[in-house]
Amino acid sequence: MTDLLARALFQAGLVLLAPPLLLGIVNRVKALFAGRKGPPLWQAYLDLAKLLRKGAVYSRTTTWVFRAGPVVGLAAVACAGLMLPVGGQPALLAFPGDFILFAYLLGLARFFTALAALDTGSSFEGMGAAREVTFASMAEPALFLALIVLARATGSLSLSGMLGPGLTGAWSAAAPALLLALIGLFVVTLAENARIPVDDPNTHLELTMIHEVMVLDHSGPDLAFILYGAAMKLFLFGAVVVGLVQRSGTAGPWASRAWFLLGVAGFAVLVGVVESVMARLRLTRVPQMLVGASVLSVFALVLLLR
Amino acid sequence: MALTLAAVAVGLVSASGVPGMVLPGRPRLGQLLSCAALCAGAALGIGAAVSALAGGTALNVHHPWPVPLGSLALRLDGLSAIFLLPILAVPALGSVYGLGYWPQHVLGGRAARLQLLYGLVTGSMALVTLADNALLFLFAWEVMAVSSFLLVLTEQEKPGVSRAAFAFLAATHVGTFALFALFSWAGNARHSFDFAQWQGLPAAGATGVWCLALLLAGFGLKSGLAPLHFWLPGAHAAAPSHVSALMSGVLLKTGIYGLLRFTGLFDAPPVGWGMTVLVLGAVSAVLGVVLALAQHDLKRLLAYHSVENIGIIAMGVGLALLGRARAEPALVLLGFSGAALHVVNHSLFKSLLFLGAGSVQHATGTRDLEHLGGLGARMPFTSLLFLVGAAAISGLPPLNGFASEWLVALGALHSMDRPRGDVVGFAVLAAPALALVGGLAAACFAKVQGTVFLGNPRSEHAAGAHESPTAMLLPMAALALACAAIGLAPSLLLPPLARAAAAWAGLPPSALAGPAAEAGRSATLVSGAALALLLAAAALWLFRRRRLPGPMPTAETWGCGYASPTARMQYTASSFAASLVRGFGWAVRSRVRLSPPRGLFPAQASFATEVADPVLDGVLLPAAGAGERWLVRLRAAYPGRIQFHAVLILLTLVATLVWSLLL
Amino acid sequence: MGAWVDMVFVLLVVIDLFVLASSRLGAVIRAVGVQGALLALLTVLLASSAHDLGHVLVLAIGALAIKAMLIPWLMFRAIREAAIRREMEPVIGFVPSMVLAGAGVALAFAFSGGLPLPSPGKHPFLVPTALATVWCGFLLVVSRRKAVTQVLGFLMLENGVFVFGLLLSDIMPVMVEAGVLLDLFAAVFVMGIVLFHINREFSSLDTEKLSALKD
16 A cells, blocks of 8 residues: 555656656757756746746637646646556556557647637647647557557557566567667657657747747746646656666666666657757658658567567 | 337337428427427437346347238347437437527428428438338338438528439439348348348358448448448538438448448358458548548538548447457457447537537538638637537547547457467557547647637628527537536446447357456546546646636737738638648649739739549549440430331340240 | 577668658668668578588678679769759659558568468568568659669669578579679669769759650
């Protein structure tokens, strides 16, 4: 019982508190590459606190949908976090087929964010929403395919089983397929979280934005919810990628949790490095990249099914 | 007892249109009585179906009657009950909607005729699910086809309606022809036309291939499975909205009912059956949603989404057939329950969406997405209920669309339980296909909800809209509540679905108990997650209220400094879907009509895109045109003189004599 | 050892898919060169004790020299002469060609077990990889507009045939393999000359301009 409580507290605490630190690490790495000193690692926490203190201005065109968008987005991403296994330990909510619910909860968040963007009646937000839903509909099959490769390799249909103790045996039996699935997952992570090479989280010009332009009209606590939700989504994907790489081995629960935290920090550094050395892809090349990730995962699946 | 109730319900519902016709002088009372009769009959039938589902054993009755080869054989088992529920519920709510949308005191005789046909089509659909004899089935099938044809022709003075109705009639009769062929084969094989005698038909070899082809032709044409969907968009867009709700919501499902009922009669269907249905389902789903993305007529868009959802249901049926071929109870349970639950769910949210489209047309006078906008402020209840339907059809938790799509996806994942090298293992690719379809559907409905209800009105029609009367809002609210209820508690529906699945597959109920219990546990956890989502959203909303007490300052939407922005500068529906439609250009050919701005001070410019249906405009119409040209040439070569006709008659007589000599 | 051979085969297929997805000619030429180097490695890894090690090494070094060094150098010279660096949108589009390649790879891996072949015991991935590489090479030749990419497609096709040849290396003498390599070198040399002349005539290597050949 106490073990369950400890697990629940650790997982909830991690999912709720760690994401802004992840953003901090990514921004720090990017600044170092650019030769700057960069903002402190806890800058995102300060930004969130500042936004929560502020008021908001709303457009006259908007309805309740605009106000509900950030709320539903954050609630959906937080519920998806319930199903995330952390450090090789099973998640709070684990059942066969839970990764489908995971993906569709993220889809719910995206749907409401797109509706909030269309509610403003501005062409910029409409453009961002159109691009976001286009790329998301191609990233979803890629995500599913990579997770199905994992499911086939480990024999479990639940995220906790896929990223749990069965993974060590899967790596020794089917390493090439899992490597291809890892590449696919990383590409999907970059696409779903609007990172370079898919989108530039720093600019606010309409030529480069997908996610940033959708939230152009939000302010105050709404913007805080959106920022926090985006950080949490990056953390969720990072946890899945790190879980795939990390084998539990014979270490105890706290040791594997520590390795997990280190792994997530390493993931953030990797994202920062990728963002610094690559340029953003032309928008017509993004579907090609996502289809390529899907094809790699299909190949991995065929290797395991034949 | 339940069967008698169901039979009485059928009779009451079929005759429900009569009060409207016999009371032309009191139109309000007549329509109200018709509606009440339909609702009463529906309530009786739904009660009978629920008791049959709870009871678990099939009820049947058999009376021979003087019709040659026929008998009054009725059967109410789990499968019939599942389909009977939406077949009766949706038309009942539709007739309540009709009180406000198609009132008899305004439209007179036309509305009375519509009410009569509405009752007839509902009664015949219910009879199709209860019939246990081939002739009774075909009689009900034909009444259903003709009455729905006449319903589509309600507004025949509008352009394109007659064409759509005739395409619909032609398609449904080709399907009936295929069914005639199938039934006469089966009837001759078993020397009886009662379905009870048809249990255990052979499905192997060449006979199996022909049977599958006839089944898919007959029931695929009725349900709109691609590539046999070509009649669907025209017919569903041309009919009045509550008729479209009935057609999309339940008429298509009778095809699925037939497919399920008749594949259940065959013994040991081979793997090829399951794979064919699964692949056709996947093609239908992807093609339907891509074509829907390209539409900007609201009802045509919804009709293409029906093609997509029928594809999802067919994927579930295909998985269930694969489970029977390989004796995997988990596949049978998940495939069948996913398909059956999606039948019910789709009838709920699709009718909700069509009724919403009707409200929009009623308020603004137009169905074109490019002329709507900003209706959320002017029609708040309709907008909220349409949003529930849009979220449900995109398969988003915590609504019912997610529950059934989750079951089908889980079934596809379980097909990986096969040993290595089994071709059935490749059925797992249906799960990412489902994810693609879900993502595209969410994109399409973000487009619809955003373009119709959000933003600024793009035309005078939209600016002058008003909220619908209560008679039109109540059925939509009931449907939305049902969507939410099924979405929050799907585990309650699994036990009766599992029993129906076992009966369909010819397995004892205990065979499916294990997978059903596991699915039930997972479904309960899904409900838990849905509840957690609602709680989290409520908590965040309260937190936001505390941080932002009172009204906040408002301003214009930032428009990058344009001096006088107009509502037409908003993102249009076509531009929203443009990159996806272009990405799928190999399936969807769009025609562009462009007159660009000319000169230094351009006055007029216009841009319009149009997407033709690939099967209708790409294959059938050119083929029909080529056939017509060939026949015209043949006719030109045909001499019209009397002597030639006499020679033909003489030759026919001689041929008949020779044939009878030889036999 | 077995895991490394698996990895090499998978890497060969991944290079096939990469070549079909990329539009940068430099990257494609290097990828085909890397594929040649991997084939040399594969020759050594798959050598069984029945072989004369000397012959195997000669074959591997020959494949490395020709496929991984000489031919990429020739191709880089060709594109420098013609001053082109990028491929245009192919006849069927990048995404459909990737999907077709993926489908071909999946079908090859799923169903090649049913093919009646002489010695299936070498490695289960060998025949599917060969078929997949041949398929991708053909796709390149059929769907691309620049002549250079078509030559690279032919090279990939030859790589696939080479992999097939490894299946029969117990039976085929080394002389035949060496003959195949020489044939390949001569073909590419001739193609290089033809490319030079096409470029001189039309000032471009776009094969659309060659459509008047039918008159």
